[in-house]
Amino acid sequence: MSELSQALQAKVAHSKEIIKKIIADHSPVVFANSLGAEDMVLTDLLAKSFPEVTIFSLDTGRLPAETYDLMQKTEEAYNIKLKMYYPDTAALEEFIREEGINPFYRSVDLRKSCCGIRKVQPLKRALADQGAWITGLRRSQSVTRTELAEIEHDDAFGLYKANPLADWEESEVWDYIKALNVPYNALHDQNYPSLGCSPCTRAITPGEDVRAGRWWWENPELKECGLHAGPTTALK
Numbered sequence: 001m002s003e004l005s006q007a008l009q010a011k012v013a014h015s016k017e018i019i020k021k022i023i024a025d026h027s028p029v030v031f032a033n034s035l036g037a038e039d040m041v042l043t044d045l046l047a048k049s050f051p052e053v054t055i056f057s058l059d060t061g062r063l064p065a066e067t068y069d070l071m072q073k074t075e076e077a078y079n080i081k082l083k084m085y086y087p088d089t090a091a092l093e094e095f096i097r098e099e100g101i102n103p104f105y106r107s108v109d110l111r112k113s114c115c116g117i118r119k120v121q122p123l124k125r126a127l128a129d130q131g132a133w134i135t136g137l138r139r140s141q142s143v144t145r146t147e148l149a150e151i152e153h154d155d156a157f158g159l160y161k162a163n164p165l166a167d168w169e170e171s172e173v174w175d176y177i178k179a180l181n182v183p184y185n186a187l188h189d190q191n192y193p194s195l196g197c198s199p200c201t202r203a204i205t206p207g208e209d210v211r212a213g214r215w216w217w218e219n220p221e222l223k224e225c226g227l228h229a230g231p232t233t234a235l236k
């Protein structure tokens with residue numbers, strides 16, 4: 001790890017301690033890999049050092065082509081299989097028949113319904129019977145995440161949640177990716193710092209908040225998809 005600065009090596013070591021602790025205390029542990037920059041750092045850490053953690057991804061059906069390319073590249077680079085989860089077909093068909101193909105722009109409620117079917121319900125299935133999940137959330141990512149704990153109880157999903165990159169800055173995520181040649185989404189090079197579904201993500205201009213390209217038609221306080229918006233109990 002000599003390519004990393006001493007400060008970043010210390011952060012990596014601390015992140016690994018958090019991962020070790022959550023595995024020791026709350027196995028089985030899974031990692032929800034959204035293929036964003038932070039999650040690629042975690043993929044690198046987990047694939048190299050913690051193979052006992054199952055890595056899964058949610059395919060909403062509306063992801064950009066570049067994200068699918070990265071899924072393929074990730075599986076090849078680390079010789080792993082991403083465990084994929086999909087929306088319930090019947091629920092999705094009914095929703096689209098009633099509300100149309102792009103209902104999310106019409107109201108926050110419809111946007112949350114879409115996220116519910118395409119992300120939250122599949123996530124519930126992915127987290128069922130697990131002891132804890134790992135995420136790539138960082139405190140400085142958005143106004144909704146400033147109080148983020150490293151390990152907390154996720155009261156909404158009923159298991160523990162570890163955020164090993166909670167104290168990382170965005171520049172450190174990219175220092176790690178570049179230094180260790182970690183694969184990343186090609187859209188990041190086109191001013192998409194935060195990636196999600198294609199119709200709900202756009203490029204930002206320099207100086208804008210990193211989450212400004214997500215659900216840009218909504219208030220910042222409402223910009224969570226339901227995966228991380230539930231009540232939590234901080235443990236440390």
Ligand code: SF4
Nearest residue numbers: 104114115118197200
């Ligand atoms: S991000 Fe947009 S397309 Fe994706 S699940 Fe949410 S509302 Fe639907």
